[in-house]
Amino acid sequence: MALYEETLTSRAFQALMVIPLLSLLVGLYATYQVGEGFEIMLAALAVTVLVLLEVMGLRVRIYEEGIVISGLIGLFLRKTIPLQDVEWFAVREGWGSCPAKMHFNYPAKACVYLKRRDKWDVSFSTNRPEEIRAVLQSLGIPRGA
Template sequence: MALYEERISSRGFTVFLALIAIPMVWGLMATYQAGQGFPIMLASTFLLLIILLDAAVMKIEIDEREVRIRGLLGLIVRKTVEIENIERFSIREGWMSCSGTTHFTLPAKGCILIRQKKGWTVSFSTNHPEEIAQTLAMRGVPREP
């Protein structure tokens, strides 16, 4: 059972990703009409669309044991941090103000930076940083001053 769940998306970022995909679809149609290179272009377009779908939405879930950050599909954008491996965390204003070694970002109100006992720092953007702070504090994770 999740103690906290959030889904972050950005309409502007989604439109930007769609604009990136349009030339690929146009190229797919052109290779089909030309009769050459269609299977390669089809595979490339399919792979690009999967990557774009995965990057368009970010899901944050916190349960009793771990913090999970996933993309829409969870195939490429994914990170799990065990609660017992978190040394401390901090909250920053603005979605661009965190600089973790592994950083997951979409436009949002703030970001959370997690320092692990073993491993690199992880940061992610969120629209509800205080709720995440409260959930992590409830699990016994100390907050940086």
């Protein structure tokens, strides 16, 4: 059971991703009419739909063992951060104010910066910074800069 769970989406980004889907559907119909390359176009459409579904949202889940950041379906994009690897955390205003090497970014109110021991720092966007701050502090992770 997750102590915290949030899914971030962007209507503007989702609307923008409809364009490649529509163009692929037009291409699929055209290859069907011609009678050549339909199978290849169908496979390309399936892969594209999976990738687009993955990047159309960002899921953040905090468990007692660690933090899991994944795409909407968690097929291609997934990062697990064990809590023992986190040295400290900081919650900052604005979704672009966390300069970590690995940044999972979506338009939101704030971002969470995780300083890790001996590994790349990670940051992610959130719309509920107060809840994340409370959960991470309850798990014994100190606040940093």
